[in-house]
Amino acid sequence: MQPTSEFSAPKLAKSLLRRRREGALATLMQSGGAPYCSLVNLASHPDGSPLLLISRLAVHTRNLLADPRVSLMLDERAAGDPLEGARIMLLGTAVEAGADDGPLWRRRYLAAHPAAEGYIDFADFSLFKIETSGLHLVAGFGRILDLAPDRYLTDLRGAEALLDVEASAVAHINADHSGTMKLYATQLLGAAEADWRCTGIDPEGLDLQCGRATLRLDFPDRVENPVALRDMLKRMADIARKAE
Structure with a gap:
């Protein structure tokens, strides 16, 4: 399919960030630095950044606590050939919630995943936000490009x-x-x-x-x-x- 004037890469990237509730998280193994990929649930911060609730017992959590560099893949899960659907690969750093961030992140995550109410307060679980440095969008033939954060995150200044x-x-x-x-x-x-x-x-x-x-x-x-x-x-x- 050829690119059309109606296609908006930032709009598509924003939509995926807001709508997807799961994604493939890639971290770096503590021993040797090999890439490690796992399936995680997620929600979105008001600016669109992904929010994760993960356990310190998980390998990916131990990995990112040692090296916070991560990538996250989100896709449309469209019917038919999955390679025909849009997807983004997000680059960034995982940051754990602090005292000021915790209430907002917690509320946002539970709104997206109500069942997490039963374990979100367990001692080994923590909320993390992926602070992104860029993303790679694939949305079909002629629709492959990189975007800087100011193209897909929502500016919260003044709001x-x-x-x-x-x-x-x-x-x-x-x-x-x-x-x-x-x-x-x-x-x-x-x-x-x-x-x-x-x-x-x-x-x-x-x-x-x-x-x-x-x-x-x-x-x-x-x-x-x-x-x-x-x-x-x-x-x-x-x-x-x-x-x-």
Whole structure:
């Protein structure tokens, strides 16, 4: 397939980072430095960086504690030939959550993986964020390129007021506006009707999830505070209702 004017490498990379809930993590073995690959669950930081919850009993955790350089592969898991689907290989450094980061990372991870509530507080488990230095995108013939972090991460500067209310906004949306989430999913994103819930909000969009299925609703304009968020959600709901 030839490249088209509608193709956006940054948009595709951002979508994969927001929607994927598992990936292949590559670390370097402590003894000898050989590459070691393992399957991990993940969530996303508000800026799009991957968040991991991993045990110190795992080989990959021991590896990255000794050498934090990692890579992470995410793919679309499209039907048919998997090599025809888009995928990204992310380069970066694994950083463990500190006291200031912990609550946000924990909430974000549990929103994506509710079952982790049963073990997230075990002594051997820790949250890590992959601080990326770049990614390699493969999205079909003529669509292979490298991107710098400023092309696929969300700039959070100026959006502190939005991040401060994200947790309460997500809780309110899921408690009182579940019908609107279904409307977004079915009318704006072409998904089947299901029990879609909001798992995260950032300046560029909203994340939806039902079981293992995930969706990303991009905002047409950047949102940086609670008032702008309320107006945007109403605007998107009006568009969705007109599409019914």
